[in-house]
Amino acid sequence: MKQFMAFVKKEFVHVLRDRKTLLILIGMPIMQILLFGFAMSNEIKETKVVIVDQAIDNSSAKLVARIDASEYFDAEIRDLTITDFNIEAAFKKGDLKILLIIPPSFESHILHEGSAQLRIIADASDPNTASLLTTYLTSIIQDFQKDNLSIQTIPYNIEPEVRMIYNPQLLSAHNFVPGVMALVLMLVCVMMTAITIVREKELGTMEVLLVSPYKPALVMISKAVPYLALSWINLITIVLLGVFVMGLPFNGSILLLFVESTLFILTCLTIGIFISNITSSQQVAMLISLMGMMLPTVLLSGFVFPLENMPKLLQWISNVIPARWYYVIVKDIMIKGTGFMDILKETLALLTITAFFFIMSIKKFKQRLA
Amino acid sequence: MSAIEVKGISKWYGKQKQIAVNSLTFEVKKGEVFGLIGPDGAGKTSLFRILTTLLLPDSGNARVDGLDVVKDFREIRNRIGYMPGRFSLYQDLTVEENLNFFATIFGTSIEENYNLIREIYIQLEPFKERRAGKLSGGMKQKLALCCALIHKPTVLFLDEPTTGVDPVSRKEFWEMLGRLKDQGITIMVSTPYMDEAAKCDRIALIQKGDILAIDTPENIINSFPEKLYRVQTEDTGRMLKILSEYSSGLYAYASGEYVHIAFNDNLISPQEITIVLREHISSEVSPEEIRPNIEDCFIHLLRA
Amino acid sequence: MNDKVIETDELTKKFGSFTAVDKISFSIEKGEIFGFLGANGAGKTTAMKMLCGLSKPTSGKAKVGGFDVYTQTESIKKNIGYMSQKFSLYEDLNIMENITFYGGIYGLSSKEIKMRGEALVEKLGLKNETKKMVASLPLGWKQKLAFSVAILHEPKIVFLDEPTGGVDPVTRRQFWNLIYEAAQRGITVFLTTHYMDEAEYCDRISIMVDGRIDAIGTPGQLREAFKATNMDEVFYSLARGAKRSE
Numbered sequence: 062m063k064q065f066m067a068f069v070k071k072e073f074v075h076v077l078r079d080r081k082t083l084l085i086l087i088g089m090p091i092m093q094i095l096l097f098g099f100a101m102s103n104e105i106k107e108t109k110v111v112i113v114d115q116a117i118d119n120s121s122a123k124l125v126a127r128i129d130a131s132e133y134f135d136a137e138i139r140d141l142t143i144t145d146f147n148i149e150a151a152f153k154k155g156d157l158k159i160l161l162i163i164p165p166s167f168e169s170h171i172l173h174e175g176s177a178q179l180r181i182i183a184d185a186s187d188p189n190t191a192s193l194l195t196t197y198l199t200s201i202i203q204d205f206q207k208d209n210l211s212i213q214t215i216p217y218n219i220e221p222e223v224r225m226i227y228n229p230q231l232l233s234a235h236n237f238v239p240g241v242m243a244l245v246l247m248l249v250c251v252m253m254t255a256i257t258i259v260r261e262k263e264l265g266t267m268e269v270l271l272v273s274p275y276k277p278a279l280v281m282i283s284k285a286v287p288y289l290a291l292s293w294i295n296l297i298t299i300v301l302l303g304v305f306v307m308g309l310p311f312n313g314s315i316l317l318l319f320v321e322s323t324l325f326i327l328t329c330l331t332i333g334i335f336i337s338n339i340t341s342s343q344q345v346a347m348l349i350s351l352m353g354m355m356l357p358t359v360l361l362s363g364f365v366f367p368l369e370n371m372p373k374l375l376q377w378i379s380n381v382i383p384a385r386w387y388y389v390i391v392k393d394i395m396i397k398g399t400g401f402m403d404i405l406k407e408t409l410a411l412l413t414i415t416a417f418f419f420i421m422s423i424k425k426f427k428q429r430l431a
Numbered sequence: 432m433s434a435i436e437v438k439g440i441s442k443w444y445g446k447q448k449q450i451a452v453n454s455l456t457f458e459v460k461k462g463e464v465f466g467l468i469g470p471d472g473a474g475k476t477s478l479f480r481i482l483t484t485l486l487l488p489d490s491g492n493a494r495v496d497g498l499d500v501v502k503d504f505r506e507i508r509n510r511i512g513y514m515p516g517r518f519s520l521y522q523d524l525t526v527e528e529n530l531n532f533f534a535t536i537f538g539t540s541i542e543e544n545y546n547l548i549r550e551i552y553i554q555l556e557p558f559k560e561r562r563a564g565k566l567s568g569g570m571k572q573k574l575a576l577c578c579a580l581i582h583k584p585t586v587l588f589l590d591e592p593t594t595g596v597d598p599v600s601r602k603e604f605w606e607m608l609g610r611l612k613d614q615g616i617t618i619m620v621s622t623p624y625m626d627e628a629a630k631c632d633r634i635a636l637i638q639k640g641d642i643l644a645i646d647t648p649e650n651i652i653n654s655f656p657e658k659l660y661r662v663q664t665e666d667t668g669r670m671l672k673i674l675s676e677y678s679s680g681l682y683a684y685a686s687g688e689y690v691h692i693a694f695n696d697n698l699i700s701p702q703e704i705t706i707v708l709r710e711h712i713s714s715e716v717s718p719e720e721i722r723p724n725i726e727d728c729f730i731h732l733l734r735a
Numbered sequence: 736m737n738d739k740v741i742e743t744d745e746l747t748k749k750f751g752s753f754t755a756v757d758k759i760s761f762s763i764e765k766g767e768i769f770g771f772l773g774a775n776g777a778g779k780t781t782a783m784k785m786l787c788g789l790s791k792p793t794s795g796k797a798k799v800g801g802f803d804v805y806t807q808t809e810s811i812k813k814n815i816g817y818m819s820q821k822f823s824l825y826e827d828l829n830i831m832e833n834i835t836f837y838g839g840i841y842g843l844s845s846k847e848i849k850m851r852g853e854a855l856v857e858k859l860g861l862k863n864e865t866k867k868m869v870a871s872l873p874l875g876w877k878q879k880l881a882f883s884v885a886i887l888h889e890p891k892i893v894f895l896d897e898p899t900g901g902v903d904p905v906t907r908r909q910f911w912n913l914i915y916e917a918a919q920r921g922i923t924v925f926l927t928t929h930y931m932d933e934a935e936y937c938d939r940i941s942i943m944v945d946g947r948i949d950a951i952g953t954p955g956q957l958r959e960a961f962k963a964t965n966m967d968e969v970f971y972s973l974a975r976g977a978k979r980s981e
Contacts, residue, residue, distance in 0.1 A: 067535035071524065078523045265519035269578070272483045272513040274505075275536045428504070430485045470903030471874045568775035595900060597774040598931055598967060599974040623901045624930070626967075638903065665955070667936055668915030684908050687935035687965060688954055726904050726932075733905050 064275055068283035075257070076287045086253070090245045090295045094302045097237040108194060110134045111151065111160045116167035124163065127205050133197050152184050159183045159194045238303035239391035240364030243384035245295050246322070247329050247358050252350035254285050254333030259346040268430065277428055281337070285330045292326045303395075312398025321394065321404070324411050325387040331418040332383075338425040358384040386410045432497050434586050434617035435459035435482060439491035442477045451477040453640035454491065459619055459633075464612050466631030467621035468725065474640040475621040476516055479590045482619070483513045496585050512584030514575050516591045522564030526555055526574055529563050530581060537582035547614065548577045551607055569600030576607065587611065589620040593627065605630045625726035636729050643732040651728050657682070659727060660701050660718035661689040662708060673711045674704070684730055691727055692718065738765045739798075740892055740923045741786065746795035746804075748781050755781040757946035758795060763939075765891075768914060768924045770934045773943030774974045779927050780896070782943070786925070787894055788812050800891040813841070816885035816922075819896035823881035826870035830861060833869055834884055841888035848887075855883045875906030879913060886917055893917065895926035899933065911936055931966040940966075942973050949973050 076083060110128060114121050129136035151157040162180040164170070170177040181198060183191040258281060261267040270280055300318070303309040332354065340346045359365055361375060362384040368376055379385045386407040393399040393407075401408075435458065442452040452474040459465040467475045480486040482495055484504035493500045498507050520529045530552075534541050545552070551573050558566065563574060572592055579587060589608075593601040605627060608618055612632075620631070628634045628648050635645040644651050664670045667685045674683040674692070682693035694701055701718050708716040723731075741763040748756040756778045763769045773779045784790040786799050788808030797804040800814040824833045831852060838848035856862050859879055869877060878898060886893050895914075899907045911933070918924050918938075926937070934940050934954060941951040950957055950973055954966060961969045 064535055064538060067532055071521070071528070071532050074528065075521070075523060264521075265515050265517045266521060268480075268483075268485060268515045269513060269519050269533070270536070271485055272508050272511065273533075273536050274509045274538060429487060430480060470906070471901035473903075591901075595775075595897070595929065597777075597929055597974065598970050599774055601929075602971065623903075625904060626931075665953075668912070668919070671912070671915075684904075685911060685932075685936055687932040688958075730904050730908075733903065 065279060065283055068275070068279070069286045072257075072284055072287045073290075076291070082253075086249055086291055087294065087298075089248070090241060090299045091302065093241045093245065094238065094299060094307065097241060098307050107135045108133060108158060109137060109156065110194075110198065111137050111139050111157055113139050113160065113162045115165045116163050118166075118168040120168035120171060121163045124202065124205050128161070128198070128201055131197075131201055134201075148182070152182075155184075157184065158190060159198060161198065235309065235392070235396055236364060238299065238307060238309050239388050239395065240362065242296065242299050242322070242391055243325070243362060243364065243387045244355070244358055245299065246292050246326055246387075247354060247384055249292050249295060250285075250288050250326055250329030251333040251336065251354050252347060253291075254288050254330055255336040255340070255346040255350050256343050257288075258284050258334065258337035259340055259343050262341050263343060271429065278423075278426065281334045281422075281426075285334060288330065288333075289323075289326055292329075293323075296322050296326075300395075309395060311395050313394035314400070317401060318391065318394045321387070321390045321408065321411075324408065324415070325383060325390075328383045328387075328411050328415040328418070331415050331422060335418045335422045335425065338422055338427070357382050361385060362388045364388050380410070381414065383411055383414050386414075432461070433458040433494075434461045434463065434496060435465070435619060436494040437478075437482070437491070438493065440478070440481060440488045440493050441490040442474075442481060442486065442488055450474075450640045452481070452488075455640075455642055456491075457635060457642065457645055459617060461617055462612065462615050463632045464608060464618045464620065464630070466628055466634040467619070467637055468623075468625060468628050468634050468729070469621070469637035470623055472639070473637045475637060476590055477640075478637075479513075479515075479588055479619075479621065483511060483588050484508060510585050512579035512582065512587045514579040514587075514589045514592055516594070518571050518575060520563045520571070520575055520578060523562060525560055525562050526566070527559040529574060530577055533578040534581045539582045541581065544581055544583045547583055547611075548580050550610065551577050551580075568596050569603070572596055572600065572604060573607075576604070580611070584616065586617045586619065589618065591621050591623065593622055593624060601627070625724070625729055628725040634725070636725075636732060638733060644728070648725060651725065652723055655693075655723040655728055655731060657693040657695050657731075658701070659691055659693050659721055659723045660704075661686070661691050661721050662716055662718045663689055664712070664716075666712075670708070670712060673708065677704075677707050682731070682734065684727075686724070686726065691721075691723075693723075693727070693731065739763065740765050740767075740801075741769075741797075741799050741925070743786075743797040744795055746782070746785060746797045747793050748778075748785060748790065749793045754946050756785070756792075759943075759946075759948045760795075761941060761948060761951055763923055763925065765923055766918050766921045768918050768936070768938045769926070770937035770940035771925060771927045771943070772934055772940055772970065773927075777943040777974075778946040779943055783894060783896065783925075783927070787815060787817060814891045816888065816890040816893035817896075818881045818885040818893070818898055820878075820898060820900045824869045824877060824884065827868065829866050829868050830856065830872075830880065831865040833880070834887065837884045838887055843888055851887055855887065859883060875902050875909070878902055879906070879910055882910065882913055882917075886922055889920075890922065892923040892925055895924065897927055897929065899928065899930065907933075931970060934966040934970075942970060944973055944976065 112125055112128065114125060125136055125138065128134050148160060160182040164178055167177055179202065181195055183195050185191040261270065271277055304311050336346055336349050340349060361379040361382050363379070368379055390404045390407045393404050437455055437457050439454050439456055440452055441450070441454045443450050455478065467478065469475055477486065481488050482493060482500060484500050484507050487501060495507050496510050500507060524532065530541055555570065555573055555577065558570065563571065566574065576592065593604055596604065601624070608620065612618060631648065633645070633647050634651065636643040636651070662670065667690060670690050671683060671685060674681055674690070678699055681699065684691050692704060705716065705718055739762045744760050745758040746756060746760070747754065747758050759782060771779055771783065781790065785792050785804055786797065788799070788804055788811040792804060799811045802810040802814070804811065825836070828836065834852040834855065835848055838852065843851070856865055861876070861880070869880070872880070882895070882898060899910055902910065914924050928934065937954065939951065939953050940957065941948045943949070950960070950969070952960070957969050958964070958966070961972055963969045963972065
């Protein structure tokens with residue numbers, strides 16, 4: 062035990078003395094959260110929409126109220142007949158992104174002719190935003206149709222399929238905070254653990270350690286301890302940032318999240334140790350960690366690209382990506398507030414992956430140099 | 432019982448089965464300083480790794496302190512000290528931290544075996560707060576030795592401890608080994624510097640996995656089969672050129688300020704060479720007979 | 736015509752308050768084999784870096800191949816060759832590829848590279864091995880090849896940093912034959928070594944202690960001055976007085 066403590070202490074010294082790496086490891090989650098949160102968010106919130114209501118009847122008023130009530134839009138009524146509101150000038154000024162025109166006799170058109178035309182004009186110089194706004198607005202109008210005018214005879218009672226092509230998951234804090242958690246823990250545990258063990262091989266210190274009574278398996282475990290600690294720090298940082306800066310809800314049990322996260326951290330550490338067992342240079346260890354772990358984590362965990370839309374093969378592959386399960390766990394605990402029984406499947410999946418890599422590590426483990 | 436017993440140990444690498452160690456057999460007695468002398472690639476490191484249980488031999492068996500290097504590897508690891516060829520301490524840890532770490536890993540403390548390392552550690556003490564990476568070559572070597580000694584090993588394996596170290600530090604290092612020997616520790620040490628051979632009790636000259644000779648340095652020198660002469664010269668290059676032009680197979684090698692020439696009685700005589708050299712270089716030239724050194728023996732064995 | 740290929744005058748390099756090289760002054764003539772000795776940490780590497788134009792001196796003057804070490808480092812680099820024990824050739828390139836690469840860097844035409852390259856492998860007895868990876872060569876061959884490549888462009892000076900470490904005694908002597916030949920062609924050889932017998936093979940040597948050059952002369956002169964029977968003793972009596980043990 063004394064030996065173990067001495068070893069762990071040495072590992073902490075390594076980590077703490079390498080200031081630059083430490084700074085990156087601690088700063089990275091903060092950077093990622095802020096980047097995803099502020100710079101990359103495509104979320105639409107309270108965008109100004111100008112509505113030219115030429116009907117001013119019961120139906121048009123209801124529609125306007127509905128648009129205004131949504132969290133996406135802030136409606137502003139203009140009357141072309143009274144003011145000298147110039148559509149083109151407003152768009153050119155750039156503060157207007159989308160405009161809705163409700164034609165005269167809107168209600169009577171719907172009731173008597175069974176059809177009414179609305180005109181949406183959007184600033185397409187930024188096509189992504191334009192199409193996003195249009196889609197949002199259209200879907201509000203459709204909701205309005207369904208709820209208020211559920212008369213059988215309405216001919217345009219169609220349900221258009223709405224697809225968000227630019228930001229398929231509608232990336233929001235709800236999605237990316239759990240995603241960043243998985244990513245950061247993966248990076249710290251898998252890559253750093255693999256690198257730090259392989260570094261001993263490269264330095265030649267592994268030779269001396271092997272020729273000592275200290276059990277080689279303990280070398281691996283002791284080397285992983287600082288990264289467990291570092292991961293906990295990162296975990297707390299991300300959760301705090303997520304809740305207090307990004308306004309994420311925290312509905313579930315903190316303890317459960319901590320336990321599940323620790324399980325995920327262990328999964329990653331085991332993978333890191335496994336990688337270190339099959340490589341002998343830091344470069345290779347880093348490449349394997351990045352290509353074999355980080356990339357699938359980003360692509361196949363469901364946090365950037367929805368898994369449901371993927372080919373069956375990729376969906377199947379995603380089952381072996383630990384982050385895929387952890388991502389669900391975090392979302393369920395934090396946002397849905399579910400209990401342990403609801404994430405049993407995910408927990409078991411993580412346990413299985415951990416056990417697999419643990420056994421593989423033992424099998425690949427070398428008591429000697431070659 | 433011998434401290435080290437090697438019986439027919441072989442090791443080869445890769446698909447071509449390149450021989451690193453070729454069926455070696457020898458013994459190292461308790462309390463002996465045993466030197467493996469040979470250039471890079473001779474198989475020294477492979478042999479060290481087999482004996483320190485880091486590599487499995489492809490054939491043969493070996494015992495260290497009476498224990499089998501394959502079966503009893505755990506127990507061997509408790510007993511031996513090993514200093515690998517390259518500097519293998521933590522560069523970002525201080526001198527003291529390194530030593531403390533290795534002491535604890537071996538289940539001991541600096542205090543417990545301080546008497547063993549005192550003489551070496553005293554020289555390191557002024558720098559104990561310094562990180563190991565910032566030490567000079569000689570100091571690093573001393574620290575590594577301390578770390579290998581901290582658990583009072585019965586057998587000490589030192590793989591090229593003096594390579595790249597300046598002559599003064601090298602001399603000091605060998606003096607330390609002498610004192611360790613006095614404490615009863617068996618030492619197996621390898622070196623590419625032939626002049627260090629004389630400091631060992633027994634040596635094995637090794638080249639390409641084979642032992643060329645194994646004996647005390649004294650006996651190896653005595654077994655040099657030919658008469659060896661030396662000629663002093665200011666221009667070694669020119670003298671060697673003249674000699675090789677005169678007789679291409681002649682044993683003539685530079686050695687410091689001299690050229691060493693060996694004479695096999697029935698070929699060329701020293702008198703003949705003297706005439707040649709006086710004619711081409713200077714009338715002052717006069718070869719004198721000398722005792723060969725280990726390097727002469729090594730070169731001679733390599734030629735055989 | 737000035738035959739001094741290297742000339743230094745109170746050349747100094749300081750790192751903060753630490754004086755790595757302390758006012759060294761010496762000169763080396765064309766075709767000389769100059770041994771640059773000293774204990775680990777005495778300042779050899781720093782001095783060599785300044786002479787190769789890799790490190791700017793703090794004060795003092797120095798000319799290498801007639802070029803100033805402050806202002807004409809590019810010209811210096813064109814006129815020197817460099818080889819060290821640690822790095823010299825690319826292990827994953829074959830012999831000819833290494834030769835072509837180095838010839839290319841030093842601006843030889845492909846005709847010259849081909850001519851000199853062929854002469855080189857012929858001389859080293861590697862004619863049938865040109866497609867072999869450098870990694871697969873024995874160390875002795877590597878070192879000989881590295882040296883030959885370092886002087887492929889016929890530099891004025893070649894710097895050798897512990898060129899023979901770990902090489903067997905016979906190969907070491909073959910290596911020295913290459914050095915003698917180069918020197919006879921007029922290439923100045925500047926080398927460091929830890930083998931004291933090699934110090935004797937040099938025309939002149941200097942011994943650095945604590946950043947200073949404490950002794951300089953022919954091996955015979957130094958032995959005489961220090962009343963020693965061999966270089967080992969000379970070195971020992973000088974370096975023992977060293978204060979610095981970095």
